[in-house]
Amino acid sequence: MDSLAHVLVPPLQDPLTYLIPKELEHTIDIGYRVAVPLGKRKASGYVVARETADTQRLQTAYQIKPVSISQENQPCFAQDQLKFFEWVAEYYGDTVSNVIDVAVPPTTPPREQRTVLLRQQPTERLRGKKQHAVVDLLASAAGGISYESLTRRVPGCAAAIRRLCELGIVEVQSCRDERWQDTAPVPEWASKEVALNQAQQEALQAISAALGATKPHTFLLHGITGSGKTEVYIEAIRTALAQGKGVLVIVPEIALTPQLVDRFRGRLGNAIAVLHSAMPPRQRWESWRALLNQRCFIALGARSAVFAPVPNLGLIIVDEEHDASFKQSEGLRYNARDMAVLRARLHACPAVLGSATPAMESLWNAQQGKYTLLSLPARPSQASGVKIEVVDLNHLKPWEMCSPHVSPPLMQQLQGIIERGEQAFILYNRRGFASYLQCERCEEVLCCPNCSVSLTLHRELRSLLCHYCGLSMHIPEHCPACEKENARLQRRTEPSPLKERGAGTERVFEELQQLFPEAQIARLDRDAASNIEQYRAILDSVRSGTTQILVGTQMIAKGHDLPNVTLVGIVDCDVGLHMPDFRGGEKVYQLLTQAAGRAGRALKGGHVILQTRVPKHPAIMATASQDYSTFAALELRARRALGYPPFSRVLRVIASGAEAQRPGDCLISLRRAAEQWLSNQKVHIEILGPSPCPLTRLKAQWRWHMLVKGRSPSELVRFMKFLLPAERKIPGIKLTLDIDPQEML
Numbered sequence: 001m002d003s004l005a006h007v008l009v010p011p012l013q014d015p016l017t018y019l020i021p022k023e024l025e026h027t028i029d030i031g032y033r034v035a036v037p038l039g040k041r042k043a044s045g046y047v048v049a050r051e052t053a054d055t056q057r058l059q060t061a062y063q064i065k066p067v068s069i070s071q072e073n074q075p076c077f078a079q080d081q082l083k084f085f086e087w088v089a090e091y092y093g094d095t096v097s098n099v100i101d102v103a104v105p106p107t108t109p110p111r112e113q114r115t116v117l118l119r120q121q122p123t124e125r126l127r128g129k130k131q132h133a134v135v136d137l138l139a140s141a142a143g144g145i146s147y148e149s150l151t152r153r154v155p156g157c158a159a160a161i162r163r164l165c166e167l168g169i170v171e172v173q174s175c176r177d178e179r180w181q182d183t184a185p186v187p188e189w190a191s192k193e194v195a196l197n198q199a200q201q202e203a204l205q206a207i208s209a210a211l212g213a214t215k216p217h218t219f220l221l222h223g224i225t226g227s228g229k230t231e232v233y234i235e236a237i238r239t240a241l242a243q244g245k246g247v248l249v250i251v252p253e254i255a256l257t258p259q260l261v262d263r264f265r266g267r268l269g270n271a272i273a274v275l276h277s278a279m280p281p282r283q284r285w286e287s288w289r290a291l292l293n294q295r296c297f298i299a300l301g302a303r304s305a306v307f308a309p310v311p312n313l314g315l316i317i318v319d320e321e322h323d324a325s326f327k328q329s330e331g332l333r334y335n336a337r338d339m340a341v342l343r344a345r346l347h348a349c350p351a352v353l354g355s356a357t358p359a360m361e362s363l364w365n366a367q368q369g370k371y372t373l374l375s376l377p378a379r380p381s382q383a384s385g386v387k388i389e390v391v392d393l394n395h396l397k398p399w400e401m402c403s404p405h406v407s408p409p410l411m412q413q414l415q416g417i418i419e420r421g422e423q424a425f426i427l428y429n430r431r432g433f434a435s436y437l438q439c440e441r442c443e444e445v446l447c448c449p450n451c452s453v454s455l456t457l458h459r460e461l462r463s464l465l466c467h468y469c470g471l472s473m474h475i476p477e478h479c480p481a482c483e484k485e486n487a488r489l490q491r492r493t494e495p496s497p498l499k500e501r502g503a504g505t506e507r508v509f510e511e512l513q514q515l516f517p518e519a520q521i522a523r524l525d526r527d528a529a530s531n532i533e534q535y536r537a538i539l540d541s542v543r544s545g546t547t548q549i550l551v552g553t554q555m556i557a558k559g560h561d562l563p564n565v566t567l568v569g570i571v572d573c574d575v576g577l578h579m580p581d582f583r584g585g586e587k588v589y590q591l592l593t594q595a596a597g598r599a600g601r602a603l604k605g606g607h608v609i610l611q612t613r614v615p616k617h618p619a620i621m622a623t624a625s626q627d628y629s630t631f632a633a634l635e636l637r638a639r640r641a642l643g644y645p646p647f648s649r650v651l652r653v654i655a656s657g658a659e660a661q662r663p664g665d666c667l668i669s670l671r672r673a674a675e676q677w678l679s680n681q682k683v684h685i686e687i688l689g690p691s692p693c694p695l696t697r698l699k700a701q702w703r704w705h706m707l708v709k710g711r712s713p714s715e716l717v718r719f720m721k722f723l724l725p726a727e728r729k730i731p732g733i734k735l736t737l738d739i740d741p742q743e744m745l
């Protein structure tokens with residue numbers, strides 16, 4: 001009898017059968033990543049089942065080829081995760097092999113960590129300064145010193161170490177480097193314990209009761225910003241851990257700040273596996289392994305952490321559940337919030353979705369009784385609340401402004417902040433210096449050659465960037481459109497006709513520097529903080545009080561709990577309001593409310609200034625009056641009238657291709673075929689479009705889309721199954737199917 005492995009090889013649908021070589025018979029198991037021959041090439045796949053069979057008999061029919069282990073000699077997912085992978089695949093109409101490929105981080109080969117130890121004091125005089133230095137250092141370090149650190153402290157000491165080894169004076173030990181925890185000391189503020197107030201206790205009790213139950217239970221924890229949701233999570237996590245359960249906490253990528261991690265470490269101890277896509281692959285894999293090998297029971301991560309192999313999973317928390325970044329925007333377009341609820345159901349454990357501005361879908365589920373609503377209506381007593389002021393820019397003449405983007409009320413508040421030694425956040429949700437460059441003479445706007453959007457001027461980077469495809473180019477001195485004529489007329493000595501229009505964080509930063517030359521001002525956006533260290537440094541400078549004014553994009557809006565921030569100024573509330581997206585209003589409302597929530601989190605109270613040209617817009621009025629329920633009621637009514645989610649489920653079908661004509665033609669014929677299919681089916685499906693996408697060209701591809709509305713995801717999946725073969729059939733066209741889309745561009 002032989003052992004066989006059923007191996008899923010992405011992107012294939014069905015498992016393939018391979019032989020497990022005798023020497024690996026007791027090793028390879030479900031969850032192993034293996035290398036397999038596939039036709040003429042080698043592929044990598046995942047073992048999803050084993051069986052024993054009489055291959056002697058089988059071999060006559062066809063040759064069964066053997067598997068080998070790739071890199072890591074252990075499973076890369078736990079057996080009980082397979083069911084979840086299958087559900088995700090089913091929901092999004094993808095293959096299980098693709099889901100596993102997205103879920104499991106790449107394995108990295110184990111790295112050796114070398115430690116140098118002193119075995120005995122030298123008995124005779126040592127030759128050479130470096131040998132001396134090494135022995136002296138080691139004599140003061142009982143546990144030894146890592147090889148890297150030693151060679152850093154005594155540069156060029158490799159030969160000295162080798163010689164000392166030969167003499168039997170030092171020893172180099174090597175072991176697998178399994179570091180996944182952050183062992184740096186936790187800052188003091190992060191460890192502060194609080195006593196829960198009444199509302200928090202009630203929420204905690206409801207969650208704790210569900211922890212003991214055997215039925216799944218989804219909670220929507222609606223608490224205004226700063227009302228203490230995180231405190232409820234922390235206590236709920238403690239309760240779950242005390243029962244021997246594992247916990248999964250998912251937060252938006254942007255909110256997964258070093259400060260948040262510190263807060264969790266400070267309260268729950270160091271054993272937290274942090275997972276996000278920006279981590280170095282080795283660290284990510286070690287975090288993942290710590291969970292797999294049950295050395296750790298808490299996973300804290302961004303979107304992709306929804307797949308984390310948390311042992312004995314007993315509680316799932318999704319913070320800022322409304323956040324659009326939970327939705328993956330390419331490949332497997334899953335929504336981590338929705339999949340978290342699904343996963344909790346599979347494990348029969350509670351899921352807690354927390355937000356100050358719950359998504360309409362979640363609110364509706366709560367109103368329908370599918371979720372249990374828990375409310376934290378106020379901030380803990382010592383916080384004294386915020387005052388929100390709307391500044392109508394229509395009533396201010398350009399010369400009345402203190403600078404192009406700073407109105408007199410904002411200026412006055414900023415002065416107060418500086419005088420009192422407090423801090424301010426200034427939000428402008430656009431990167432760069434100018435939104436675009438326009439030629440004065442021919443009115444041409446400089447656009448990306450690959451996408452139908454204008455290029456953004458980044459003065460600091462001295463370049464024009466496309467925010468969609470990443471294209472970067474030098475800032476031209478002359479207009480490329482009328483340049484030829486220029487050359488002919490020999491006008492090259494004239495000043496550039498290219499004028500900067502619109503603005504971005506860099507521009508607002510510069511204006512503030514001119515208004516407050518003495519103040520310490522910092523900028524936080526993707527350009528200023530392109531990695532975690534820069535990000536941490538900028539936020540640390542705010543926490544320590546060095547930075548007085550922080551200007552930034554939405555990166556400043558989420559998750560920060562900084563007690564001395566008493567002013568939040570929103571330079572232009574209207575950015576994003578006129579987007580062709582049925583969630584446009586909701587997204588702006590959420591961003592403004594989140595940003596406003598950064599002010600007045602401690603004793604001092606806070607002030608928020610909203611600069612806008614549409615003060616009567618429901619999203620702005622609701623932010624100003626801090627009235628979620630009125631906004632939600634209006635929004636739900638509008639959605640119902642138009643049949644948008646949560647009153648329907650939407651599938652967005654995008655066709656893209658290199659030729660302008662093809663994507664549209666393709667969708668038109670697809671729609672025709674779909675209508676024919678629908679005419680003899682008993683499903684309620686409505687098709688809108690096709691029409692060109694608002695971003696008609698993206699990364700040199702022409703794009704069209706249509707929206708398919710149905711009553712349930714399962715109906716849409718059926719419909720999708722009908723569409724799917726088309727994906728392979730149409731040459732030159734890429735069909736993308738996006739279930740529950742978040743983006744409409």
Ligand code: ADP
Nearest residue numbers: 194195196197225226227228229230231380561
């Ligand atoms: P949220 O997650 O809802 O934004 P946090 O949990 O971050 O709110 O709480 C905001 C601030 O209020 C934090 O500094 C937190 O320590 C403090 N806080 C929360 N709950 C209490 C409480 N019951 N008593 C005192 N302070 C509290």
Ligand code: ZN
Nearest residue numbers: 448451466469
């Ligand atoms: Zn582009």
